[in-house]
Amino acid sequence: MQIHVVQAGQTLYRLSQAYGIPVSDITSANEISPNDTLVIGQALVIPIVGQYYWVLPGDTLTTIAGKFGTTAATLASINDIGINSTLQVGHRLYIPPIPRRNAVINAYIDPRGTTVSPALTEAARNAAPHLTYLAPSSFRIQRDATLALPPLGDLESIARRNRTAMMMTITNLEGDQFSAELGQLILNDAALQNKLIANILETAKRLNYKDIHFDLEHLRPEDKEAYNQFLRKAVVPIHKAGLTMSTALAPKTSASQQGAWYSAHDYKAHGEIADFVIIMTYEWGYSGGPPMPVSPIGPVRTVLEYALTEIPANKIVMGQNLYGYDWTLPYVAGGAYARALSPQAAIALARQFNAQILYDYTAQAPHFSYWDANGKEHKVWFEDARSIQAKFNLLKQLNLRGISYWKLGLSFPQNWLLIEDNFNVVKLLP
Numbered sequence: 001m002q003i004h005v006v007q008a009g010q011t012l013y014r015l016s017q018a019y020g021i022p023v024s025d026i027t028s029a030n031e032i033s034p035n036d037t038l039v040i041g042q043a044l045v046i047p048i049v050g051q052y053y054w055v056l057p058g059d060t061l062t063t064i065a066g067k068f069g070t071t072a073a074t075l076a077s078i079n080d081i082g083i084n085s086t087l088q089v090g091h092r093l094y095i096p097p098i099p100r101r102n103a104v105i106n107a108y109i110d111p112r113g114t115t116v117s118p119a120l121t122e123a124a125r126n127a128a129p130h131l132t133y134l135a136p137s138s139f140r141i142q143r144d145a146t147l148a149l150p151p152l153g154d155l156e157s158i159a160r161r162n163r164t165a166m167m168m169t170i171t172n173l174e175g176d177q178f179s180a181e182l183g184q185l186i187l188n189d190a191a192l193q194n195k196l197i198a199n200i201l202e203t204a205k206r207l208n209y210k211d212i213h214f215d216l217e218h219l220r221p222e223d224k225e226a227y228n229q230f231l232r233k234a235v236v237p238i239h240k241a242g243l244t245m246s247t248a249l250a251p252k253t254s255a256s257q258q259g260a261w262y263s264a265h266d267y268k269a270h271g272e273i274a275d276f277v278i279i280m281t282y283e284w285g286y287s288g289g290p291p292m293p294v295s296p297i298g299p300v301r302t303v304l305e306y307a308l309t310e311i312p313a314n315k316i317v318m319g320q321n322l323y324g325y326d327w328t329l330p331y332v333a334g335g336a337y338a339r340a341l342s343p344q345a346a347i348a349l350a351r352q353f354n355a356q357i358l359y360d361y362t363a364q365a366p367h368f369s370y371w372d373a374n375g376k377e378h379k380v381w382f383e384d385a386r387s388i389q390a391k392f393n394l395l396k397q398l399n400l401r402g403i404s405y406w407k408l409g410l411s412f413p414q415n416w417l418l419i420e421d422n423f424n425v426v427k428l429l430p
Contacts, residue, residue: 001421002046041357043384103423104402106133116153128162135167145195163429165210178218187226215248221263244275271311282321291379293365324382342410346382364390385414
């Protein structure tokens with residue numbers, strides 16, 4: 001699989017000639033119209049076996065091989081050149097496919113209201129072949145320890161047809177906010193806990209869910225140990241029922257990190273108790289904050305490297321956003337919120353306003369600026385094939401369990417193609 005960044009003057013026809021594949025293969029892979037004008041800086045996935053690399057100044061076969069997880073001897077042989085040959089800048093080398101490793105892939109889906117919209121249903125249908133778990137968000141804890149279920153529509157049958165296991169996401173959401181008060185109530189009352197666990201297991205059995213996923217957030221710092229003890233209590237009957245238990249963790253960089261989102265999340269305890277954890281490594285750039293990448297790779301790496309000091313690598317699932325934001329400038333704290341948008345919508349916006357897509361190699365994230373019809377300047381940070389491949393490379397380098405997406409419903413076709421190019425998706429159902 002080739003990631004190609006569009007340069008000035010390039011067209012779909014010229015790319016099809018360069019890579020020896022039909023235009024329709026490129027448009028289908030990237031879900032674009034053959035009539036669309038390509039955007040300078042746009043990252044396309046070219047569906048070929050392996051990929052090509054153009055030699056840069058200072059490159060050797062050894063350094064190139066290191067970038068792609070192969071050997072200089074392999075590159076020399078497959079490109080019919082001497083292993084000690086001096087490489088000419090601009091020379092094209094063929095890079096053979098890299099062996100795929102197993103990975104667990106989860107995606108949350110967040111239906112609102114009383115039904116699952118046709119668009120979300122279609123998003124689940126498209127993503128399910130590439131998923132280990134599908135996680136409707138959320139099964140909300142009520143103050144009497146019952147559960148309020150989300151609309152599920154055809155999600156369970158879609159998952160079953162694709163051998164995708166269902167993950168039951170349990171939250172302390174009240175309205176649209178995580179409730180520390182609800183967390184305090186449940187985590188400090190043994191009778192309510194017993195009732196909640198019984199209700200969770202009954203629901204999981206009735207709906208045929210395979211993993212119980214606790215996403216309790218914004219808890220009081222003093223409820224950290226109560227949360228740990230609740231998980232220790234819950235995991236015993238969950239395992240007895242033949243299910244696994246996972247948790248969602250805020251992106252911490254130390255055990256002593258303070259703050260309402262962090263203090264009650266004990267990495268070491270969750271790593272010991274849960275079968276795996278999902279670390280929410282995104283939202284550095286968020287709707288109410290200043291313009292910046294949503295998941296810059298440096299901070300993501302820092303969180304994961306801390307996590308590895310507390311949790312085994314084979315229990316860590318890296319979180320990843322499927323969206324970006326469009327900020328109206330100038331940014332004013334407490335002012336207007338940024339608008340969330342999909343990678344596909346970001347590219348369409350750049351095309352509409354004739355904006356060039358740039359790439360921040362430090363953050364490993366694409367971005368662009370434009371002026372709207374009202375004379376307002378905008379800044380857009382989003383995800384593309386390059387940024388997601390950088391996260392996949394980090395996942396493999398740190399030998400993590402897999403990746404989890406928040407959330408389905410925002411179009412990013414290149415992501416799913418790159419999953420299949422990089423990983424053997426673990427399937428738990430026969």
